[in-house]
Amino acid sequence: MTRYTSRxxxxxxxxxxxxxxxxxxxxxxxxxEMDHLFANTWVWVGHDSQVxxxxxxxxxxxxxxxxxxxxxxxxxxxxxxxxCPHKGTKIAIDRQGNTGKFFRCPYHxxxxxxxxCLLAIPLKKGYNGTGLDQTESAKGMKAVGAVHTYRGFVFAxxxxxxxxxxxxxxxxxxxxxxxxxxxxxxxxxxxxQPLRYMHRCNWKMLVENQTDTCHPMVAHESSAGxxxxxxxxxxxxxxxxxxxxxxxxxxxxxxxxxxxxMGIRTWPNGHGHTGVHHSIHSxxxxxxxxxxxxxEAYGEERAKExxxxxxxxxxxxxxxxxxxxxxQLRNFIPLxxxxxxxxxxxxxxxxxxxxxVARTAMYNRMINAPTxxxxxxxLEMYERAQEGLAADGLEWVNIQRLFEEGENFEExxxxxxxxxxQMRNQFHAWVKFMTASMxxxxxxxx
Amino acid sequence: MSNLTKxxxxxxxxxxxxxxxxxxxxxxxxxxxxxxIYWMPLDYRQEDPIHETSLMYEDQFMLRLRVxxxxxxxxxxxxxxxxxxxxxxRPFVDEMDHEAGRYVTKTQMHYVETRMDEQFMLACxxxxxxxxxxxxxxxxxxxxxLLNCDAPFGNIQLLP
Numbered sequence: 001m002t003r004y005t006s007r008x009x010x011x012x013x014x015x016x017x018x019x020x021x022x023x024x025x026x027x028x029x030x031x032x033e034m035d036h037l038f039a040n041t042w043v044w045v046g047h048d049s050q051v052x053x054x055x056x057x058x059x060x061x062x063x064x065x066x067x068x069x070x071x072x073x074x075x076x077x078x079x080x081x082x083x084c085p086h087k088g089t090k091i092a093i094d095r096q097g098n099t100g101k102f103f104r105c106p107y108h109x110x111x112x113x114x115x116x117c118l119l120a121i122p123l124k125k126g127y128n129g130t131g132l133d134q135t136e137s138a139k140g141m142k143a144v145g146a147v148h149t150y151r152g153f154v155f156a157x158x159x160x161x162x163x164x165x166x167x168x169x170x171x172x173x174x175x176x177x178x179x180x181x182x183x184x185x186x187x188x189x190x191x192x193q194p195l196r197y198m199h200r201c202n203w204k205m206l207v208e209n210q211t212d213t214c215h216p217m218v219a220h221e222s223s224a225g226x227x228x229x230x231x232x233x234x235x236x237x238x239x240x241x242x243x244x245x246x247x248x249x250x251x252x253x254x255x256x257x258x259x260x261x262m263g264i265r266t267w268p269n270g271h272g273h274t275g276v277h278h279s280i281h282s283x284x285x286x287x288x289x290x291x292x293x294x295x296e297a298y299g300e301e302r303a304k305e306x307x308x309x310x311x312x313x314x315x316x317x318x319x320x321x322x323x324x325x326x327x328q329l330r331n332f333i334p335l336x337x338x339x340x341x342x343x344x345x346x347x348x349x350x351x352x353x354x355x356x357v358a359r360t361a362m363y364n365r366m367i368n369a370p371t372x373x374x375x376x377x378x379l380e381m382y383e384r385a386q387e388g389l390a391a392d393g394l395e396w397v398n399i400q401r402l403f404e405e406g407e408n409f410e411e412x413x414x415x416x417x418x419x420x421x422q423m424r425n426q427f428h429a430w431v432k433f434m435t436a437s438m439x440x441x442x443x444x445x446x
Numbered sequence: 447m448s449n450l451t452k453x454x455x456x457x458x459x460x461x462x463x464x465x466x467x468x469x470x471x472x473x474x475x476x477x478x479x480x481x482x483i484y485w486m487p488l489d490y491r492q493e494d495p496i497h498e499t500s501l502m503y504e505d506q507f508m509l510r511l512r513v514x515x516x517x518x519x520x521x522x523x524x525x526x527x528x529x530x531x532x533x534x535x536r537p538f539v540d541e542m543d544h545e546a547g548r549y550v551t552k553t554q555m556h557y558v559e560t561r562m563d564e565q566f567m568l569a570c571x572x573x574x575x576x577x578x579x580x581x582x583x584x585x586x587x588x589x590x591x592l593l594n595c596d597a598p599f600g601n602i603q604l605l606p
Contacts, residue, residue, distance in 0.1 A: 192489060193488055193489045222520050223511065243507035348497070365488075366508075373512055377521070
């Protein structure tokens with residue numbers, strides 16, 4: 001059955017404060033997301049420290065498209081479709097490696113420069129006079145539509161034509177700036193492997209949850225509330241250093257007022273962040289020597305400004321979230337309408353003390369691992385929602401908290417920290433980029 | 447100078463997983479030194495537990511939190527509760543230092559966890575650093591390597 005055959009049908013899935021359940025459960029909508037949304041937007045691919053040397057590559061996906069990020073011989077980072085133009089074989093199958101000066105397909109040994117250009121075909125005379133040179137296959141491995149590296153973070157747009165990187169992200173890049181500026185050298189480096197956590201739910205549930213400030217004290221009472229309770233029962237003398245779990249997990253139990261006052265900022269094109277004024281990361285202990293290094297690098301005033309910004313979660317639409325104060329990036333990779341792979345990456349601040357990346361690694365495993373007692377309850381909520389949406393009695397999901405008539409998402413705004421405005425902002429952008437390349441009436445599926 | 451035998455060490459390790467399988471978590475917590483650490487690496491042959499992400503690197507506060515949470519009234523991911531099952535191979539006793547009262551063992555196991563209609567299995571290798579404290583064996587460090595540590599998992603809620 002093909003229901004979403006026109007632009008207006010897709011637009012009809014989103015109202016100013018409700019979204020139809022089909023955006024989470026319908027395979028046809030998911031297919032359209034892959035074909036349109038993930039083609040028209042700028043999607044995070046990787047970090048350039050994953051491919052420091054020429055020929056280094058890393059394999060991943062943009063939406064459902066397999067791609068290779070590779071450091072070309074001119075030093076530029078390229079993003080190519082991971083497909084041999086001959087028979088379709090994936091060129092690289094391991095997650096990372098070094099391919100030297102060229103890629104070589106393991107099936108028939110067609111070879112390609114690291115920018116994708118065809119280098120050689122064995123027994124090439126077999127193609128003489130066949131017209132191979134007139135085909136797409138002869139051009140080599142196909143590159144994605146556009147690539148842009150911002151302060152080490154590599155993004156790609158699959159579509160050949162579309163919105164520019166600068167226009168797409170605009171002032172939202174300030175969260176990346178703050179994260180990278182926290183390095184005295186102004187550089188980050190990937191630390192270790194990412195957590196990989198499988199979720200049987202739609203990818204958008206995870207993205208929405210990043211700015212959902214009314215769930216921590218409810219869903220995470222079992223972990224954060226129990227931590228606070230154990231610490232009180234221990235009845236330690238005043239001034240006893242708290243265990244790490246108290247610093248990392250306990251703030252999830254902060255009261256509603258804390259989250260209301262922290263504020264939410266939204267930017268055009270679906271980006272936004274929690275923690276405008278303060279966040280759960282504001283009260284981490286100081287690391288000896290770090291402020292001095294920052295002062296030396298930036299001057300005291302600027303160092304204070306950088307470290308005084310404690311944004312909580314910044315969502316970069318469509319599918320990543322970063323935490324500037326702890327140098328973490330989470331990638332919500334869509335695998336199906338009800339299947340999402342979450343990769344949680346951490347970064348080292350170049351030239352900063354080791355204790356910082358140690359805290360970041362601690363946060364990552366305590367909160368975002370498949371073994372995390374905090375993650376367990378989040379996943380439980382998503383999977384219950386995915387199953388519950390099958391219920392026919394109600395067809396709409398509500399995102400109305402602190403809704404106001406006539407909200408304008410083309411302008412930056414700062415609101416009460418418990419608003420669901422950022423979710424509405426995401427769905428506004430969802431419609432925009434879903435339909436940007438759609439004809440008024442889609443051709444009926446064959 | 448202790449006179450512990452190999453069998454004493456092996457019995458201890460069998461008893462530990464029995465406690466986990468029978469949900470005797472409070473008893474299990476008493477097997478640990480007060481600064482004992484449970485480490486589950488994320489990367490194959492990971493060497494650094496501190497500056498890279500691990501699946502777990504937990505002190506006694508975290509382990510107690512984990513155990514207490516399992517019994518909480520609002521622990522939604524444990525309603526209904528998970529159950530687990532360890533099948534362990536006879537442990538290798540790799541080091542026996544009776545003078546210092548320190549022992550290192552390695553145990554291969556298949557770990558099965560289930561909740562509602564779902565069940566999964568992990569192939570694991572557990573390395574224990576055991577010490578003798580007031581005549582009783584205690585766990586100073588337990589490192590659990592998952593054979594497929596780099597694969598994506600759903601919730602792993604109990605303890606291999």
